[in-house]
Amino acid sequence: MARPRDSVRISPTAHYTGYTWLEHGLSHPALATPTGRFLYKALTPANLAMAAAGQATLDGFLLARHHLIDALLRRAIERGEVSQVIEVACGLSPRGYRFAKQHGDAITYVEADLPAMAAKKRELLGRASAGSTHHRVVEIDATADDGQQSIEAIAAALDPARGTAIITEGLLNYFDPVSVGKMWRRFARALGHFPHGVYLSDLHLGQDARPIERVFAGLLGVFVRGRIHFHFDDEPAASRELASAGFGRTALRSPEQHQDLTGPVDLASARAVRIVEAWVR
Numbered sequence: 001m002a003r004p005r006d007s008v009r010i011s012p013t014a015h016y017t018g019y020t021w022l023e024h025g026l027s028h029p030a031l032a033t034p035t036g037r038f039l040y041k042a043l044t045p046a047n048l049a050m051a052a053a054g055q056a057t058l059d060g061f062l063l064a065r066h067h068l069i070d071a072l073l074r075r076a077i078e079r080g081e082v083s084q085v086i087e088v089a090c091g092l093s094p095r096g097y098r099f100a101k102q103h104g105d106a107i108t109y110v111e112a113d114l115p116a117m118a119a120k121k122r123e124l125l126g127r128a129s130a131g132s133t134h135h136r137v138v139e140i141d142a143t144a145d146d147g148q149q150s151i152e153a154i155a156a157a158l159d160p161a162r163g164t165a166i167i168t169e170g171l172l173n174y175f176d177p178v179s180v181g182k183m184w185r186r187f188a189r190a191l192g193h194f195p196h197g198v199y200l201s202d203l204h205l206g207q208d209a210r211p212i213e214r215v216f217a218g219l220l221g222v223f224v225r226g227r228i229h230f231h232f233d234d235e236p237a238a239s240r241e242l243a244s245a246g247f248g249r250t251a252l253r254s255p256e257q258h259q260d261l262t263g264p265v266d267l268a269s270a271r272a273v274r275i276v277e278a279w280v281r
């Protein structure tokens with residue numbers, strides 16, 4: 001099970017993804033770090049070789065998941081179902097920056113991460129001249145059942161009359177299936193306080209993981225000094241767990257089939273990931 005001390009080991013990956021978002025025009029330069037740049041440049045030859053061989057690339061699957069989560073959040077906001085967002089394990093993701101800039105006071109965007117990463121994010125958003133009462137960074141431990149750093153406490157500080165989204169991106173794979181089940185129960189309970197509540201996340205199914213993805217997961221596991229998990233073999237197994245966590249309406253979307261929402265994605269990469277859209281009601 002990943003505990004808070006183990007969780008800290010995951011944090012360097014946020015620097016990598018942070019640089020990826022910048023490299024693809026999705027972020028503000030202030031949100032990229034020298035560590036992210038170093039890691040990104042170190043993996044560029046491998047990415048290029050995979051692309052040349054027609055295989056899934058790290059960039060390709062990161063972008064596919066990011067764009068589809070963006071699109072589903074945008075759709076929920078446009079339909080008037082969501083106007084508050086808690087992005088758990090936000091890392092150096094630019095989503096909060098972009099959505100807050102676009103929607104201003106019409107939405108409240110709360111970015112949340114472990115204390116050290118939350119402090120870093122606050123500092124970097126400051127450098128990007130971003131952050132306000134409607135766009136703030138708080139400390140969370142996604143494994144906490146209660147206390148100030150729990151999702152329950154963070155959700156309780158929001159307006160109970162407004163629809164709310166919880167997002168995780170690039171977090172679940174580091175946690176074992178039991179921990180993910182508990183996390184989903186906490187999220188469903190927290191979302192139950194709002195008139196509409198949706199959970200958006202990337203998820204990797206066993207059935208979609210080809211040998212090359214399993215090799216990559218093994219390498220990533222060495223980097224973060226922990227195991228990378230494929231929690232569910234297929235869609236029915238993941239949907240059953242979401243339902244038992246308290247979600248009423250769930251879809252596990254493949255970015256490959258939702259290019260109408262996202263624009264073009266790299267198909268070989270998009271096949272490696274699903275996006276959970278789970279509504280409590």
Ligand SMILES: C[S@@+](CC[C@H](N)C(=O)[O-])C[C@H]1O[C@@H](n2cnc3c(N)ncnc32)[C@H](O)[C@@H]1O
Pocket residue numbers: 003004007008010011013014017018088089090091092093112113114117140141142143168169170171
């Ligand atoms: C792979 S990064 C993803 C960052 C960002 N979501 C993105 O896609 O760019 C994983 C993030 O999970 C955070 N994290 C790890 N354990 C956590 C926990 N127990 N609670 C909240 N965040 C956690 C790390 O600090 C890190 O920022």
